[in-house]
Amino acid sequence: MTDRPDPDLNDALMERYGDAVDAPDMPADVRQSLRRMASRGSCRRFQPTPVPDDLLQTLCAVALAAPTKSDLQQRDIVALKSEDRRARLADLVAGQDWVAAAPMVLVFCGNNRRQRLLHDWHDVPFANDHMDAVINAAADAAIAMAAFVTAAEAAGLGCCPISAVRNDAAAVSDLLGLPEHVFPFAGLAVGYPAHPPEIAMRLPLHVTCHVDTYREDGLKESVAAYDVRRARAQPYNRQRFVATFGTSDTYGWSEDKVRQYSQPERAEFGAFLRARGFQLD
Known part of the structure; x- marks a missing residue:
């Protein structure tokens, strides 16, 4: 296995989220542990x-x-x-x-x-x-x-x-x-x-990390920007359900997820749980 250079914690977080996250000073072993978690794939x-x-x-x-x-x-x-x-x-x-x-x-x-x-x-x-x-x-x-x-x-x-x-x-x-x-x-x-x-890119923290109350200010624009950033750095190697949706020149994360959940998945799981004795009320 060929090792890639290990990013610093802040670099790993930047690569993951596209936003600067300045980690505070901490012991080297703690920083190393967090770096491994932040750069996992x-x-x-x-x-x-x-x-x-x-x-x-x-x-x-x-x-x-x-x-x-x-x-x-x-x-x-x-x-x-x-x-x-x-x-x-x-x-x-x-x-x-x-x-x-x-x-x-x-x-x-x-x-x-x-x-x-x-x-x-x-x-x-x-x-x-x-x-x-x-x-x-x-x-x-x-x-x-x-x-x-x-x-x-x-x-x-x-x-x-x-x-x-x-x-x-x-x-x-x-x-x-x-x-x-x-x-x-x-x-x-x-x-x-x-x-x-590979470090898979995630939605920016201001979309998924809230303070005091849930907010969706600028959500559509943030997702659109994330689509562009991710498509440039980590494009999908295939598009889902081309026979139904055709091929998109701007295929990104949001379109991939929409196509994925345009088709039923595990619709029988509730019936399975009931058959296993669970009440779902």
Whole structure:
């Protein structure tokens, strides 16, 4: 793997957001940690080197040390160590061919089952059988996955989330043996990067970071400027649904996202959750 020069924290933030962010003085080790986080990127090409079991277990332990709603601990990690299982999962996430080449794939799951079992064991009714049960478990899984990514990248690994495990959540659940009230939240491909990941540009902070109250002043203009900046530096290598929309000379982030969500995605996920015993009221 050829290393790219590591940007300074301020340079990484400028590259990410297009705005100057002057980080305050801080100890060098803290600045280095923040620099790694600011310059991270999703990794879809991996070296064939396997992830050592002891490292994987350590990273899972660190991830599950992350915050959890009310100490309910409603998340689980399924590590697909079997090459056959990884291949079967790759077949279920259409359009994600790189998943099959990942040395390790994890699936982060929301788990409301344990809480319900506690109520059964203590013979106390479960009084929160509504939409918040899903949100709490999904948030717990998301927090754990974010912590795993941060820990894994600090250890020299690369990661890329796989939301497509929800494309056919029932089949993925069957593959993993998930019972009622447990659902796949997201997969995560993990391995040693074959090349340094690119810093993906983000919307400027004045669009997404608010003070005291949410605002949308100048949002359309800010998105348009972001489209231009990103298209110049990181153009898309293909345009979505050309047969429907044609080819655009000014194709940018906003148009890509509009085209993506012009087609239904995971419309059956609510029905899947209901079939798994959740009430979504």
